[in-house]
Amino acid sequence: MRIDLTGRTALVTGSTQGIGLAIAVGLARAGARVGINGRSADRVDAAIAAVRERVPQAEAVPVVADVTVEVEAEHAISELGRVDVLVNNLGVFGAEDPLEITDDEWRRYFEVNVLAAVRLTRLVLPAMTDQGWGRILNVASDSAIVIPAEMIHYGVSKTALLGVSRGFAKAAAGTGVTVNSVIAGPTHTGGVEDFVYQLVDRDLPWEEAQREFMRRHRPQSLIQRLIEPEEIANMVVYLSSPLASATTGGAVRVDGGYVDSILP
Numbered sequence: 001m002r003i004d005l006t007g008r009t010a011l012v013t014g015s016t017q018g019i020g021l022a023i024a025v026g027l028a029r030a031g032a033r034v035g036i037n038g039r040s041a042d043r044v045d046a047a048i049a050a051v052r053e054r055v056p057q058a059e060a061v062p063v064v065a066d067v068t069v070e071v072e073a074e075h076a077i078s079e080l081g082r083v084d085v086l087v088n089n090l091g092v093f094g095a096e097d098p099l100e101i102t103d104d105e106w107r108r109y110f111e112v113n114v115l116a117a118v119r120l121t122r123l124v125l126p127a128m129t130d131q132g133w134g135r136i137l138n139v140a141s142d143s144a145i146v147i148p149a150e151m152i153h154y155g156v157s158k159t160a161l162l163g164v165s166r167g168f169a170k171a172a173a174g175t176g177v178t179v180n181s182v183i184a185g186p187t188h189t190g191g192v193e194d195f196v197y198q199l200v201d202r203d204l205p206w207e208e209a210q211r212e213f214m215r216r217h218r219p220q221s222l223i224q225r226l227i228e229p230e231e232i233a234n235m236v237v238y239l240s241s242p243l244a245s246a247t248t249g250g251a252v253r254v255d256g257g258y259v260d261s262i263l264p
């Protein structure tokens, strides 16, 4: 299979680090012009340098915007001129006591994890349907299905995102635009490495620490290791491509088998 996104413009929200950065690299490698998004120019510039280090010919465009703010989201889209592939990767997570978390915190999770994606989708969908081609990917989580007691607010926001994807796929029916979710499982990002060392012996080398963490704290994972961000990116790049034209309205798992389900 040859994935070629030459001539397509992609926007990846929250792409200065972690999974978003890996997705931006993957899309750039496939030939897309990629908007790199974060809230500060310094971090966006550093991410663009990181993309170019891995893909020297990359066409990476800075999109400095807090996409949870309506006017900034509008500005981000108009700055790019066109968006053929929208990857709503931005998401925040954190543990909170379910009996202590405030209504404001619940609202913040929905503003960032759900509403920002809905708003950006509304902004790009009309042009995508007019041109008869487009791809919208929403990065969800295993927590959407296996709701953690300490992250009900996060899990439920990701469950909502699955519904948002299905709904917008219906709104785009028959247009050549596809809308899907990618359900990411526990992934090896900077923050997660710190988290692992909070739970296992700090003196263990990374590979052993990871194995110990998975065995004790994530026994449901069938791969028994953290997922690398590039593995999530591979699926997003495939779903962004013309090759995935018959996949829409779905939730595709890259979770290392974490969710105990046969489908999908």
Ligand SMILES: NC(=O)c1ccc[n+]([C@@H]2O[C@H](COP(=O)([O-])OP(=O)(O)OC[C@H]3O[C@@H](n4cnc5c(N)ncnc54)[C@H](OP(=O)(O)O)[C@@H]3O)[C@@H](O)[C@H]2O)c1
Residues within 6 Å of the ligand: 013, 014, 015, 016, 017, 018, 019, 020, 037, 038, 039, 040, 043, 044, 065, 066, 067, 068, 089, 090, 091, 092, 093, 139, 140, 141, 142, 184, 185, 186, 187, 188, 189, 190, 191, 192
């Ligand atoms: N890591 C995991 O194990 C895991 C597992 C399942 C699902 N996921 C999902 O995967 C996605 C990415 O996770 P991650 O761990 O890679 O994220 P991360 O490392 O926490 O990175 C978050 C990114 O979002 C940006 N950001 C934060 N608020 C923003 C805003 N208001 N506007 C624009 N950019 C903003 C940050 O950039 P600046 O700080 O530069 O603004 C950064 O680039 C999320 O949706 C997450 O829920 C992650």
